[in-house]
Amino acid sequence: MRIVLLGAPGSGKGTQSKLLVEKYKIPQISTGDLLRAAVAAGTELGKRAKAAMDQGQLVSDEVVLGMIQDRLSQPDAKNGFILDGFPRNNPQAQALDSLLARLGQPLQLALLVDVNTEILLKRLTGRRTCAKCGQMYNIYFQPPKMPGRCDKCGGELQQRSDDNEETIRKRLEIYEQQTAPLITYYKSQNKLRRVVGEGDVQEIFRTVVAIIEGHIHPLATLRPAMAAPAPVKPKSAPVKPQALSPARNVAASQNTAAPKKAAPKKKAVAKKAAPKKAAPKKAAPKKKSALKKAAVKKVAPKKKAVAKKAAPKKAAPKKKSALKKAAVKKVAPKKKAAPKKKAGRGRR
Ligand code: AMP
Numbered sequence: 001m002r003i004v005l006l007g008a009p010g011s012g013k014g015t016q017s018k019l020l021v022e023k024y025k026i027p028q029i030s031t032g033d034l035l036r037a038a039v040a041a042g043t044e045l046g047k048r049a050k051a052a053m054d055q056g057q058l059v060s061d062e063v064v065l066g067m068i069q070d071r072l073s074q075p076d077a078k079n080g081f082i083l084d085g086f087p088r089n090n091p092q093a094q095a096l097d098s099l100l101a102r103l104g105q106p107l108q109l110a111l112l113v114d115v116n117t118e119i120l121l122k123r124l125t126g127r128r129t130c131a132k133c134g135q136m137y138n139i140y141f142q143p144p145k146m147p148g149r150c151d152k153c154g155g156e157l158q159q160r161s162d163d164n165e166e167t168i169r170k171r172l173e174i175y176e177q178q179t180a181p182l183i184t185y186y187k188s189q190n191k192l193r194r195v196v197g198e199g200d201v202q203e204i205f206r207t208v209v210a211i212i213e214g215h216i217h218p219l220a221t222l223r224p225a226m227a228a229p230a231p232v233k234p235k236s237a238p239v240k241p242q243a244l245s246p247a248r249n250v251a252a253s254q255n256t257a258a259p260k261k262a263a264p265k266k267k268a269v270a271k272k273a274a275p276k277k278a279a280p281k282k283a284a285p286k287k288k289s290a291l292k293k294a295a296v297k298k299v300a301p302k303k304k305a306v307a308k309k310a311a312p313k314k315a316a317p318k319k320k321s322a323l324k325k326a327a328v329k330k331v332a333p334k335k336k337a338a339p340k341k342k343a344g345r346g347r348r
Helices: 013-024 031-041 044-054 061-072 090-103 117-126 165-179 181-188 201-215 218-222 239-243 247-253 262-276 283-291 299-310 315-340
Strands: 002-006 028-030 081-084 109-114 127-130 136-138 192-196
Touching (some): 002 013, 013 081, 013 201, 028 031, 028 061, 031 044, 109 181, 109 201, 117 127, 117 136, 165 181, 181 192, 192 201
Parallel strands (some): 002 109, 028 081
Antiparallel strands (some): 127 136
């Protein structure tokens, strides 16, 4: 699995990344963490990065790209990786694409963790980390029992130096200007999916997993150790919407088109089926209803064709209603996408 987690500072990319690391046993590569480690170690790179970080600015592409190249070439990244906080602008995204193309391992998914700006501000200004054990708290959402002290080890709780309000505002501004355009970048590659990163962490994670497993070939790429040598065909697309439980996330995750590979197959099946059946009357209304919501043309014919071949009359109505749902979901995100372009508005 080769995946980028996109999202504003405080969106919870790091939290979701850590859960993904546990589940899929692939490394999280966070440029923020790598840079903070370099600063803490007092390396030359760390010294160069610190000033920019303290001001909420991006560290130079040259520094970050060098770091990423080194990290991706390490053996543990061979089976996949989760990039967290990288890329952060168009040049970085292009450089990443070139690097992965050279390695013959193109990116598979860019997952946007989408969170309302007000929540982001509280998450960032309220964030505290135990200096001893690294346990994280939030004075608004998850306060420690004793202010300033870690519940687990009694260590001192510290605030990240770039989590003060002025720097946070700068970081959010930079995100809006430089990183948010990557949403369009990955959308145009048909790699973007979206999850609403608000509410229960585990619930968000379940949605994240459902998106990943619906988008990326589940056996061959997610669990290489378990995968059969021969490529296994992905499971049927219609399972996806059911797997996405939280309603908002279901709608949000449909923001992008279904995997490209699925579409041509569906079309081809539909074309073959049509002439054989000599335009049965029942088929025509189905087509109309399936198409009326637009944007689902490719999905509709496949389901119909499958229904015709198998000829289970009972199955047909179910598929119809599923198609309608899918149609609504496919259409909805376009409406959602509009406000995102307006800088500084609620959801990113
Ligand atoms: P993060 O922990 O991802 O919020 O990153 C903390 C800070 O590290 C950012 O505000 C930037 O100054 C710097 N940083 C992290 N990742 C990058 C990147 N990909 N490009 C440039 N600067 C970065």
